[in-house]
Amino acid sequence: MNDMARQDTPALVLDKVTKEYSQWQRSGETKDIIRNLLRPEKRVVTALDQVSLVINSGEFVAYAGANGAGKSTTIKILSGILTPTKGGVTVLGLNPLKDRIPLMHRVGVLFGQRTELWWDHPVITSFQWKKDVWNIPDQVYEKNLQMVTELLDLPDILKTFARELSLGQRMRADIAMLLLHGPELIFLDEPTLGLDVLAKQQMIGFLKKLNKEYGTTVVVTSHDMDDLEEMAQRVVFINKGKIAFDGDFDSLRSVMGGFYRILVTTQPGVPALSLPEMKLLHSENDVHEYEFDRTKVPIHEVLGNLSNYSQILDLEIKKAPIEDVVASLYLSWKEN
Amino acid sequence: MVDNLKTVFRLYRRYAVMDLLWLLRDTRYFFIQVLSDGISGGCTVAGVYLLSLNFDHFAGMKQSEILFMMGYALFVDGIFNLFFIGNNSGFISRIVGRGQLDHLIIQPVPLWAELLAQGFSPFSGSPLFLFGTGLAIYGAIKAGIIINAVWLSIFLFYGICSCLLIMSFLYIISCMAFYAPAAAEEISMVGRDLFSTLKTYPLGSMNPVVKRLFLTVLPIGLSAWFPSLLLLKAGTEGITALAFLPSLYLPGVTLVFMLTVLLLFKKGMKHYERYGSPRYTGFGFR
Numbered sequence: 001m002n003d004m005a006r007q008d009t010p011a012l013v014l015d016k017v018t019k020e021y022s023q024w025q026r027s028g029e030t031k032d033i034i035r036n037l038l039r040p041e042k043r044v045v046t047a048l049d050q051v052s053l054v055i056n057s058g059e060f061v062a063y064a065g066a067n068g069a070g071k072s073t074t075i076k077i078l079s080g081i082l083t084p085t086k087g088g089v090t091v092l093g094l095n096p097l098k099d100r101i102p103l104m105h106r107v108g109v110l111f112g113q114r115t116e117l118w119w120d121h122p123v124i125t126s127f128q129w130k131k132d133v134w135n136i137p138d139q140v141y142e143k144n145l146q147m148v149t150e151l152l153d154l155p156d157i158l159k160t161f162a163r164e165l166s167l168g169q170r171m172r173a174d175i176a177m178l179l180l181h182g183p184e185l186i187f188l189d190e191p192t193l194g195l196d197v198l199a200k201q202q203m204i205g206f207l208k209k210l211n212k213e214y215g216t217t218v219v220v221t222s223h224d225m226d227d228l229e230e231m232a233q234r235v236v237f238i239n240k241g242k243i244a245f246d247g248d249f250d251s252l253r254s255v256m257g258g259f260y261r262i263l264v265t266t267q268p269g270v271p272a273l274s275l276p277e278m279k280l281l282h283s284e285n286d287v288h289e290y291e292f293d294r295t296k297v298p299i300h301e302v303l304g305n306l307s308n309y310s311q312i313l314d315l316e317i318k319k320a321p322i323e324d325v326v327a328s329l330y331l332s333w334k335e336n
Numbered sequence: 337m338v339d340n341l342k343t344v345f346r347l348y349r350r351y352a353v354m355d356l357l358w359l360l361r362d363t364r365y366f367f368i369q370v371l372s373d374g375i376s377g378g379c380t381v382a383g384v385y386l387l388s389l390n391f392d393h394f395a396g397m398k399q400s401e402i403l404f405m406m407g408y409a410l411f412v413d414g415i416f417n418l419f420f421i422g423n424n425s426g427f428i429s430r431i432v433g434r435g436q437l438d439h440l441i442i443q444p445v446p447l448w449a450e451l452l453a454q455g456f457s458p459f460s461g462s463p464l465f466l467f468g469t470g471l472a473i474y475g476a477i478k479a480g481i482i483i484n485a486v487w488l489s490i491f492l493f494y495g496i497c498s499c500l501l502i503m504s505f506l507y508i509i510s511c512m513a514f515y516a517p518a519a520a521e522e523i524s525m526v527g528r529d530l531f532s533t534l535k536t537y538p539l540g541s542m543n544p545v546v547k548r549l550f551l552t553v554l555p556i557g558l559s560a561w562f563p564s565l566l567l568l569k570a571g572t573e574g575i576t577a578l579a580f581l582p583s584l585y586l587p588g589v590t591l592v593f594m595l596t597v598l599l600l601f602k603k604g605m606k607h608y609e610r611y612g613s614p615r616y617t618g619f620g621f622r
Contacts, residue, residue, distance in 0.1 A: 021611060021612075073612075076438070076612060079441070079442055080441060080442075081438050081441050081442070081609070081612065082609060082610070082612050083609040083610055097609065100441065100444075101444045101445065101446070102444070103444075104442055104443060104444035105444045109442045111438070114438075114439070116439065118354070120358055120361070121354060121357065121358065125354060125357060128350070129350055129354065132346050132347065132349070132350040133347065133350070133443050133444070133445060133450075134443075134444055135343070135346065135444075
C-alpha cells in the first residue's frame with residue numbers, strides 16, 4: 001500500500017515558488033561612503049519567480065538555464081538548504097525543510113563543484129562514513145557498493161585517497177557515494193563540469209542506466225546542452241527566474257523554428273551554391289554548411305533544389321546543434 | 337531522543353575510527369606527528385612550569401596553586417582538542433562562513449549531532465589532553481590536594497563545563513558569520529586565541545570591574561582561574577568547604593551561554609535558510 005502511495009506521489013512539486021534575495025548596491029564613489037554606511041542601497045534579486053513544476057517518479061529531467069538563472073537556487077530549495085520566499089515545495093511528498101532528516105534518507109544531492117568525499121582518506125573510508133551517517137543496513141550497503149563498484153568501474157580507486165583522484169575519478173566516486181543508500185530521487189548540479197570526453201560519456205551512460213534500470217528519478221543541471229540532450233527525456237528551461245520552456249528536446253528545437261543543417265560537399269573549386277531559403281553558414285575545403293528552417297522549406301524541397309546541381313558529391317543533413325538553438329533562445333530572451 | 341543519542345554514539349565511533357586511520361595513514365607521518373606532539377607538549381608543560389616558578393604569591397596564589405591552575409587550563413584545552421579540534425568543529429565560523437553547512441544539511445542526522453561528533457579526534461587530538469591531565473594532577477599533588485573520587489569527579493565536571501563555556505563563547509561570536517561570512521570566517525580562531533593567551537592569568541588582584549567582566553560576559557576567568565580556586569579549596573579543605581552558590585556558578589554560566597548559543601544559532605540558521613551561503617549576501621561574495 002505504501003509503495004502504491006509512493007508511486008502515485010510526484011517526485012517533486014514546486015507550487016508558485018518565489019525566491020528573492022537582497023543584493024547590496026555600492027556606487028564605488030568616495031562621496032557616497034557615509035550614505036552607504038547609514039542608508040545602504042539594496043536591490044531585490046528575484047532568483048525564482050512563481051515557478052510551478054511537477055516531476056514524476058522515474059523521469060530524467062534536465063534543468064537548464066544561463067548563469068544566474070536560478071538553477072542552483074532551485075536545487076538548494078529542493079534539498080532543504082534554502083527556504084522559498086513564497087510558495088510551496090514538496091519532495092517525495094515531504095517538506096524539505098520540516099522533514100529534512102527523513103527526506104535525506106530518500107534523496108541524494110551532489111553539487112558538482114564540491115565533493116562529499118573525505119579528502120584525507122581513501123574513497124572506501126568515505127563510503128563507510130556514509131554507511132554510518134545514513135545508517136544504511138549492512139545488506140543494502142553491500143548490494144549497492146557492489147552495484148556502483150561494477151557500474152562505475154571503481155575497483156582501482158576505492159583504496160586511493162580522494163585528494164589524489166583526477167576530476168573524472170572524483171566525480172565517479174562522488175556519484176557512487178551518492179547512491180549507496182539507494183535514493184529514489186537524485187539532484188545533480190553540474191555533474192559533467194570539467195570532465196573529459198571519456199569520463200563524460202561514462203557518467204552519462206551510467207546515469208541513463210540508473211534511471212532506466214533502477215527507476216531512479218534524476219534531476220540534473222548543466223550548462224552543456226549536448227550532455228543534457230544525451231541524458232534527459234525532458235528539459236525544463238529557466239530564464240530570469242521563470243520557466244521559459246518545459247518539454248522534450250525536439251519541441252525545444254521547434255520553439256526556435258525547425259532548424260536543420262545541411263553539409264554539401266562539391267567538386268573541387270566549385271563556389272558555394274546559392275540556394276533559396278537556405279543560409280550559408282560557412283565554406284571550407286569544398287564543404288559548405290547551410291541552415292534552413294524545416295517549417296518553411298520542407299526537406300523534399302531542399303533535396304529537389306540540390307538535385308539540380310551535378311557538382312554535388314555528398315550531402316549530410318542533421319538537426320541544428322542544441323547548443324546553437326539554446327544560444328538563439330538566450331539571445332531572443334535577452335532582446336525581449 | 338534515544339535514537340538521536342544512538343546516532344551521536346554511532347558517529348563518535350565512526351569519527352574515532354577515521355581519526356585512527358588518518359593518524360596511522362603513513363609510518364613516516366605517524367612518527368613525525370608523535371615527535372612533534374611530544375616536543376610541543378613538552379614545551380608547553382615546561383613553559384607553564386617555568387612561568388609558575390616566577391609567580392609565587394602572584395595575585396594571591398602560591399606557586400603550586402598557579403601550577404595547578406595552568407595544568408587545569410591545559411586539561412580544558414585537551415578536552416577541546418579531543419572533542420572539537422577535528423573538521424573545524426570547534427571553529428564553527430569557518431564552516432558557516434565558507435558555506436559548508438550545506439554539506440551538513442544534506443546529511444540525515446540532526447545538525448547538532450553532526451556538529452557535536454564530527455570534531456572527535458581521540459587519537460590525534462589526545463596529546464594535549466594527556467599532558468594537561470598529567471600536569472594538573474602533578475600541580476594538585478604539589479598544592480596539597482587530597483585526590484579522591486569525589487574531587488576527581490568535580491575536576492572532570494568543571495573541566496567539561498569550562499570547555500563547553502569556551503565552545504559556547506566561540507559559537508556565539510561565530511554567529512556573526514551568518515551575516516558577514518567573509519569578514520567573520522576566522523572569528524572563532526580569534527576567540528580561541530583570546531582564551532589561550534588570557535585564561536591562565538590569575539584574577540585575584542585585578543580591578544573589580546575587569547574581574548566582573550572576565551567572570552560574566554567575557555568568561556575568561558571561568559575557563560581556569562575561578563574553577564581552580566574552587567578545586568583547590570575542595571581538595572585541601574574538603575568538599576563541604578565549598579559554598580553552595582559559588583560552586584554552581586560555573587555550571588550556571590555555562591548553561592546560560594549554551595542557551596544563548598541555541599537562540600542565536602537558530603536565528604542564524606533561519607538567516608542561512610533564507611539567504612544561503614555567501615553568494616547573495618553583502619560582503620559575502622567569494
